[in-house]
Amino acid sequence: MMAYFLVSHGSPDPAPQQSMALICQQLAGLGIVGWGTLEGASLPEQIRRFSQQAQSQGAEGIVILPLFLLPGNHVVVDLPPAIARAKSALPIELLPFLGGQPLFQAWLQQAIARESAHILLGHGSRRPEVLPWFERLCQTCGVHPALLTQAGSLDHAIEVRMAQGYTSSKVYGYFLFGGKTVNQVHRQVATLQVRYPHHSLSFVPAIQPTPSFINVLQGILQAVPLVEPVA
Incomplete structure (x- = not known):
């Protein structure tokens, strides 16, 4: 056993x-x-x-x-x-x-598609290899990447979608089970909604x-x- x-x-x-x-x-x-x-x-x-x-x-x-x-x-x-x-x-x-487990990545891809999300927002890291790893994951899942540790990263992802002619974006929180970080992101998304009043934002806060x-x-x-x- x-x-x-x-x-x-x-x-x-x-x-x-x-x-x-x-x-x-x-x-x-x-x-x-x-x-x-x-x-x-x-x-x-x-x-x-x-x-x-x-x-x-x-x-x-x-x-x-x-x-x-x-x-x-x-x-x-x-x-x-x-x-x-x-x-x-x-x-x-x-x-x-x-996050590196193939079974989990396949599940994540399906979960993002089920939510019709457009941006995957993660915490980020000081390790430089994390960014290209995360970008590959987002490419596999068909979403734009954004990381909290990169200033303006979420803004950039939203602006890319706006430049492509989209009027809304759904952000999928790449976090587990909520907590303080997710509460901070809720406030950040609310601030961005004020900044981009003609682009509707919504947020799937965390993996449950x-x-x-x-x-x-x-x-x-x-x-x-x-x-x-x-x-």
């Missing part, structure tokens, strides 16, 4: 915490499922406690899925050493981050733990082969 541990960014907002708890509840059919956060409490300690619990219930290994959407510093710099420091009682396999999204997580976890110890 395998145990599964999901890692999110972490937020004091109760909504993302409730979403993570719901996801774990819905994935319980896979076996032992838990979650932790990179921000806040020590992630190595969270993993150590989970591994002890999983071992006591007969688990043979732990699969960790990072619920991050971009290959930024959290994924590349922060997460691997944090997991390496975890004194786990069980072997661990760290999966690629969620819908049954179809949870099915994607289940598919990713079920596809994992036998766990081998981390070197």
Whole structure:
């Protein structure tokens, strides 16, 4: 039997915490499922406690899925050493981050098409390789890219659509479960609507733990082969 541990960014907002708890509840059919956060409490300690619990219930290994959407510093710099420091009682396999998973990207493409969205708005990163990665993702999904860390990025995407003759744009928030960042984007979109009064703006605020999204997580976890110890 395998145990599964999901890692999110972490937020004091109760909504993302409730979403993570719901996801774990819905994935319980896979076996032992838990979650932790990179921000806040020590992630190595969270993993150590989970591994002890999983071992006591007969688990043979732990699969960790990072619920991050971009290959930024959290994924590349922060997460691997944090997991390496975890004194786990069980072997661990760290999966690629969620945003890079083909199953998730296929789901995202369908979700964007279902919403008839035109712009994909992500958080962004200080890592220069994130921008071309995100632009390729947007090209695959058939939308314009915009990142919060790039000043004027969303304005530019809207202006491109206006120059193409469109009178409205729907922005799809490339965020998980809401929180402070999404609240800030709501205010930004409202400000842009005042700036562009003849161009109607709407906003799909964040990816939510819908049954179809949870099915994607289940598919990713079920596809994992036998766990081998981390070197």
